[in-house]
Amino acid sequence: MKKNLNLILSGIIVIVAGCVYGGHPSYLMPLLLDYQVEALELKNMLRALMGIYLGIGVFWLFGAYRSTFWYAATxxxxLFMGGISFGRIVSTFFDGVSIPFTPALVLELLFFAWGWYNLKKYPEYLSD
Known part of the structure; x- marks a missing residue:
């Protein structure tokens, strides 16, 4: 169960984040981020992002409960947590510090490190 906690927690968080981004962007984005979403293309992009987040979050939950998928899910x-945190770090250097997303960056870096640690700690799940 310990090796699965990373997948379970990050899966739930990413599913919730996806629902926030795409569930009702015209309402939620102004409420949470003081950002107006009016253009059809932006709504479409946020809902597509929601689909990516839902899909990957479900895969992580699936990997937590099916040992044959644990390595691929982890x-x-x-890769997801490392990539998204890299993007936020680049944004911090070029755009400045985002107060609302700094806690997200910290969590993403923690999940990245935790997942990396799990890959090293449980080599018996390594796929060929």
């Missing part, structure tokens, strides 16, 4: 978690 590897994708590490």
């Amino acid at each position: 590897l994708s978690n590490v």
Whole structure:
């Protein structure tokens, strides 16, 4: 169960984040981020992002409960968390510090490190 907690927690968080981004962007984005979403293309992009988040979050939950998928789910978690935190770090350097997203960056870095640690700690799940 310990090796699955990373996948379970990050899966739930990413599913919730996806629902926030795409569930009702015209209402939620102004409420949470003081950002107006009026253009059809932006709504479409946010809902597509929601679909990505839902899909990957479900895959991580699936990997937590099916040991044959654990390695692939954990590897994708590490790549996702590493990639998204890298993007936020680049944005911090070029755009400045985002107060609302700094806690997200910290969590993403923690999940990245935790997933990397799990990959090293449980080599018996390594896929060939």
